[in-house]
Amino acid sequence: xxxxxxxxxxxxxxxxxxxxxxxxxRKISDDPVLDAIGKFVVEGEAEDIEAPVKKxxxxxxxxxxxxxxxxxxxxxxSRLWDExxxxxxxxxxxxxxxxxxxxxxxxxxxxxxxxxGKVVTHTAEGDIHDIxxxxxxxxxxxxxxxxxxxxxxxxxxxxxxxxxxxKPIMVTGTALMTTTMTAFPKICHQLEAAGIVIxxxxxxxxxAEEWSTSFPLSIWGxxxxxSCGLAEDALxxxxxxxxxxxxxx
Amino acid sequence: MNSKxxxxxxxxxxxxxxxxxxxxxxxxxxxQMEKVGAYWPEGHDQAEPMAKQAMAAYTIxxxxxxxxxxxxxxxxxxxxxxxxxxxxxxxxxxxxxPVYTIDDIPPKELPADYLSRARIPELLKAITIMKKxxxxxxxxxxxxIGPFSIAAYLLxxxxxxxxxxxxxxxxxxxxxxxxxxxxxLAHALIDAGADIIANEDMTASPDIIMPKSYHDLxxxxxxxxxxxxNVPTILHICGDVGSIIEWEGKxxxxxxxxxxxxxxKLAREIVGPKPIFMGGADAAKVLFMKTPDxxxxxxxxxxxxxxxxxxxxxxxAPGTPTENLIAMVEVAKSYTS
Ligand code: B12
Ligand SMILES: [Zn+2]
Numbered sequence: 001x002x003x004x005x006x007x008x009x010x011x012x013x014x015x016x017x018x019x020x021x022x023x024x025x026r027k028i029s030d031d032p033v034l035d036a037i038g039k040f041v042v043e044g045e046a047e048d049i050e051a052p053v054k055k056x057x058x059x060x061x062x063x064x065x066x067x068x069x070x071x072x073x074x075x076x077x078s079r080l081w082d083e084x085x086x087x088x089x090x091x092x093x094x095x096x097x098x099x100x101x102x103x104x105x106x107x108x109x110x111x112x113x114x115x116x117g118k119v120v121t122h123t124a125e126g127d128i129h130d131i132x133x134x135x136x137x138x139x140x141x142x143x144x145x146x147x148x149x150x151x152x153x154x155x156x157x158x159x160x161x162x163x164x165x166x167k168p169i170m171v172t173g174t175a176l177m178t179t180t181m182t183a184f185p186k187i188c189h190q191l192e193a194a195g196i197v198i199x200x201x202x203x204x205x206x207x208a209e210e211w212s213t214s215f216p217l218s219i220w221g222x223x224x225x226x227s228c229g230l231a232e233d234a235l236x237x238x239x240x241x242x243x244x245x246x247x248x249x
Numbered sequence: 250m251n252s253k254x255x256x257x258x259x260x261x262x263x264x265x266x267x268x269x270x271x272x273x274x275x276x277x278x279x280x281q282m283e284k285v286g287a288y289w290p291e292g293h294d295q296a297e298p299m300a301k302q303a304m305a306a307y308t309i310x311x312x313x314x315x316x317x318x319x320x321x322x323x324x325x326x327x328x329x330x331x332x333x334x335x336x337x338x339x340x341x342x343x344x345x346x347p348v349y350t351i352d353d354i355p356p357k358e359l360p361a362d363y364l365s366r367a368r369i370p371e372l373l374k375a376i377t378i379m380k381k382x383x384x385x386x387x388x389x390x391x392x393x394i395g396p397f398s399i400a401a402y403l404l405x406x407x408x409x410x411x412x413x414x415x416x417x418x419x420x421x422x423x424x425x426x427x428x429x430x431x432x433x434l435a436h437a438l439i440d441a442g443a444d445i446i447a448n449e450d451m452t453a454s455p456d457i458i459m460p461k462s463y464h465d466l467x468x469x470x471x472x473x474x475x476x477x478x479n480v481p482t483i484l485h486i487c488g489d490v491g492s493i494i495e496w497e498g499k500x501x502x503x504x505x506x507x508x509x510x511x512x513x514k515l516a517r518e519i520v521g522p523k524p525i526f527m528g529g530a531d532a533a534k535v536l537f538m539k540t541p542d543x544x545x546x547x548x549x550x551x552x553x554x555x556x557x558x559x560x561x562x563x564x565x566a567p568g569t570p571t572e573n574l575i576a577m578v579e580v581a582k583s584y585t586s
Contacts, residue, residue: 179335
């Protein structure tokens with residue numbers, strides 16, 4: 001194809017070569033098997049990760065494999081994402097690899113791993129922009145929380161009903177459109193009316209800080225990297241008002 | 250100069266009487282719907298209301314070009330994707346599940362009846378109505394969707410993002426048919442009366458995929474597409490496109506539609522003098538949320554930085570106040586030559 005002829009330099013010029021980026025990943029563990037597990041998370045290899053996870057499970061407790069290999073790998077992915085080295089596809093693939101590893105560990109334990117608390121996540125009704133939510137799910141999952149993922153285009157009533165049934169420590173919403181973000185105050189008012197007082201994180205490109213903090217329960221979630229910090233505060237019993245003054249300006 | 254002469258002057262790299270104002274994306278708002286008495290959801294799938302809503306950009310706002318359609322599902326729906334209506338307030342979007350998995354191989358050629366599928370016939374009719382009503386004074390713009398975004402609608406966005414890294418080869422046949430779908434639609438739109446073709450490829454944004462994926466996967470198809478379209482073209486990719494703008498420029502559109510996130514001075518250095526820069530106030534954070542004065546300030550800043558056609562940064566949010574859009578036109582009017 002004629003238009004591809006003159007591009008031999010692009011990788012060097014823009015530093016776009018993924019091989020270069022990979023080298024920026026830090027060592028995960030001094031234990032070679034755990035390091036391999038972490039590395040496969042960082043590289044998003046959901047298939048290749050199985051062998052080292054199985055090998056590690058021969059000698060190590062499943063929760064150690066999760067915490068010292070899989071989650072450490074995902075923490076490294078968060079760092080690379082925060083620093084702008086990683087793009088969305090890498091984060092999504094890393095989450096897949098981590099989840100594949102966790103599934104093997106859970107099979108070995110014969111039960112689901114103990115989680116710190118439940119977080120209900122959703123993308124607003126009418127909104128299919130769910131990438132921010134997908135990333136939040138991955139980070140919360142890696143942070144040891146149980147994610148109840150309601151997916152995109154999720155009706156207000158479904159969110160409220162799920163919160164009533166599941167009793168999570170926190171709810172999150174992602175909205176990228178000015179036409180859909182109006183669902184958040186509706187959810188918060190309905191929760192309040194039902195006597196449920198839990199933090200609601202308003203996330204997504206459409207919502208600004210000023211708006212997010214204009215209705216009860218809501219705290220502005222500026223970036224996905226905040227997900228676990230917010231959930232930890234909720235878990236520790238911090239109320240939404242205190243969380244708002246801590247995280248928002 | 251009337252609007253048509255003004256825009257033609259800019260397209261020919263000549264001096265217009267003043268800066269033009271129009272956009273690569275949707276212009277429809279609830280307020281304009283009220284004013285022209287045509288509403289959603291009909292405006293998304295019936296020629297008459299669609300044309301009325303598009304023409305409001307000229308008759309109500311004073312934009313220099315009118316443009317349809319207002320959603321991004323036209324080609325994907327005609328290729329079999331299921332669409333969820335947005336009702337009276339929203340915009341049609343992709344419904345789950347996507348038509349294909351990444352292990353499928355899509356058809357190599359478009360179905361013989363492609364142009365009579367889904368909402369394409371009504372869109373073509375709308376363009377013809379717009380041409381007949383306003384064609385003497387205003388250029389008619391029609392939108393197609395870029396190959397990467399169509400492919401993402403056919404496969405699902407998350408799956409497409411994964412494939413961009415792990416199985417780029419499997420994406421190629423999807424990009425190929427998506428390019429053909431956009432190009433065939435463009436040809437039909439031109440036959441129906443379109444003077445300008447805008448290509449929106451939101452999912453190809455560096456906010457979403459790696460710049461390397463844009464170069465390796467998207468660029469060649471966009472270049473092929475622009476080569477096959479023989480009217481002036483616009484390329485719109487969302488977000489800060491600094492890392493891909495060289496290739497956007499080389500793909501050959503006449504106009505690059507840029508969001509304020511992109512550094513315009515740097516962009517100009519990279520692409521050279523030829524592509525015309527279109528842009529202005531951020532569609533969501535400024536046009537929708539701020540006051541007319543703030544809109545004006547944001548627009549002026551962008552013009553000073555190198556914008557040649559004033560425009561909302563991206564699709565106009567339907568709740569945007571009319572006075573904010575008119576404020577933009579006023580800024581354009583203040584830049585005379
Ligand atoms: C990719 C994209 C798409 C993809 C979406 C793919 C997907 N599955 O998500 C596709 C092509 C499908 C799409 C479609 C449309 N899109 Co679109 N799209 C975008 C784009 C380019 C990027 C959005 C994105 O994913 N960003 C990356 C993610 C990670 O960002 P984010 O979700 O905001 O998350 C960040 C924070 O908000 C926060 N966050 C988010 N959630 C959470 C949760 C927690 C707990 C925390 C702590 C933080 C947090 O963390 C993230 C950063 O770390 C934007 C423009 C832009 N550059 O922003 C337009 C944009 C969002 N789209 C827009 C529009 C209008 C549309 C369409 C209606 C287009 C049309 N005319 O048909 C359709 C929507 C149909 C529908 N009913 O939903 C508009 C919305 C305007 C508005 N504000 O009202 C935008 C803003 C473009 C514009 N006009 O300016 N789009
Ligand atoms: Zn855009």
